Amino acid sequence: MIYRTVIRPLLFGIDPEVSHEVALTLLGGGGAVWSRLPGPGRDSLLETTVCGIRFPSPVGLAGGFDKSARALWAWPALGFGFVEVGTVTARPQPGNPRPRVFRLPEDEALINRLGFNSPGAEAVAERLAGMRQRRYPIPLAVNIGRSRAVDNEAAPEDYASSLDRLHAFADFLVINLSSPNTPGLRHLQMRAAAVPLLDRLAARNRALGEKPLFVKVAPDLTEEELEEIVSALDGRAHGLVAANTTVRRDGLRSAARDEAGGVSGRPLRDLATQVIRILRRLTRGSIPIIGVGGIFTAEDAYEKIKAGAALVELYTGFVYGGPCTPRRIAGRLRALLARDGFQSLPQAVGVEAR
Numbered sequence: 001m002i003y004r005t006v007i008r009p010l011l012f013g014i015d016p017e018v019s020h021e022v023a024l025t026l027l028g029g030g031g032a033v034w035s036r037l038p039g040p041g042r043d044s045l046l047e048t049t050v051c052g053i054r055f056p057s058p059v060g061l062a063g064g065f066d067k068s069a070r071a072l073w074a075w076p077a078l079g080f081g082f083v084e085v086g087t088v089t090a091r092p093q094p095g096n097p098r099p100r101v102f103r104l105p106e107d108e109a110l111i112n113r114l115g116f117n118s119p120g121a122e123a124v125a126e127r128l129a130g131m132r133q134r135r136y137p138i139p140l141a142v143n144i145g146r147s148r149a150v151d152n153e154a155a156p157e158d159y160a161s162s163l164d165r166l167h168a169f170a171d172f173l174v175i176n177l178s179s180p181n182t183p184g185l186r187h188l189q190m191r192a193a194a195v196p197l198l199d200r201l202a203a204r205n206r207a208l209g210e211k212p213l214f215v216k217v218a219p220d221l222t223e224e225e226l227e228e229i230v231s232a233l234d235g236r237a238h239g240l241v242a243a244n245t246t247v248r249r250d251g252l253r254s255a256a257r258d259e260a261g262g263v264s265g266r267p268l269r270d271l272a273t274q275v276i277r278i279l280r281r282l283t284r285g286s287i288p289i290i291g292v293g294g295i296f297t298a299e300d301a302y303e304k305i306k307a308g309a310a311l312v313e314l315y316t317g318f319v320y321g322g323p324c325t326p327r328r329i330a331g332r333l334r335a336l337l338a339r340d341g342f343q344s345l346p347q348a349v350g351v352e353a354r
């Protein structure tokens, strides 16, 4: 309540990227305090194991919020069940010129064209190395993307260099092939490009000690294109993250609706759920899916789980809902699972995939 009536109006009164900076600085500053607070706690109905990793809650922080691992201790303290750091690029790069993040309040959405602003894999690895000397209470994923200066031909080399540097600090990795803000990146989702890239990363992953590799896809792919990416996974990667931001602009009302970039939040919700449903069908439930896109409430999360998501993540719903959002969603999700007679979360995954 205080977030919506006092803090959000203050944060929403300044430039979105500046307010994100302020929030990250505040959340990152209290590292010592945060790390003493309890994490999401144990709950037999919410905890789940995916790819052999135990998640205390299925509600995670999506890629892009803490791109360079600046506020890691805040995430378990706020009740997130896991966190995706990144996208990290192999080389340091500034991203696109500002302004590059826009609020669409009437649509409960954001548009961003950040373009992978990243201090680079080396800097993020150093930060994670310092932090990982202490036990981190929730699973941590590192999301990697292609450096802008590199073309798709050289992408395998570029991703592999990030994987080499960051592998040791991650419980699992997310290969981002779907940001709309790095020219040509999404072509890497086509089978002809995805297979050599994933072959290379799978080989490095085996050499470094195999960890789960997830591939993050766009919500704008046709069913045939989703089939291509699923077939490219075939033993090379272990899971999917669906979905990234959309380039669609249907039905938006806010002033910033025509800004270039990817749309996240409410307008993406049903599109992302539909992609999860298709992926669940194509994979016959054999590959875990992390569902993301337009989750603001437990009902939104539950819908994605029933469509086939083994875990869920949010970004825009956290911006609009504030710091209590992960605990609020997890608590109500628990009640929804209990109401419907599920004894554990995995029982609900994919029950409405058809």
Ligand SMILES: Cc1cc2nc3c(=O)[nH]c(=O)nc-3n(C[C@H](O)[C@H](O)[C@H](O)COP(=O)(O)O)c2cc1C
Pocket (backbone or CB within 6 Å): 062, 063, 064, 065, 067, 086, 087, 101, 110, 111, 112, 114, 116, 143, 176, 179, 216, 243, 244, 245, 263, 264, 265, 266, 268, 292, 293, 294, 295, 313, 314, 315, 316, 317
């Ligand atoms: C400002 C902003 C930055 C983002 N940066 C990244 C990123 O670096 N890597 C990534 O994989 N996804 C990124 N995303 C996409 C989110 O992880 C997520 O897939 C998308 O926003 C849909 O979820 P949401 O509706 O809960 O925001 C970003 C989203 C926003 C709004």
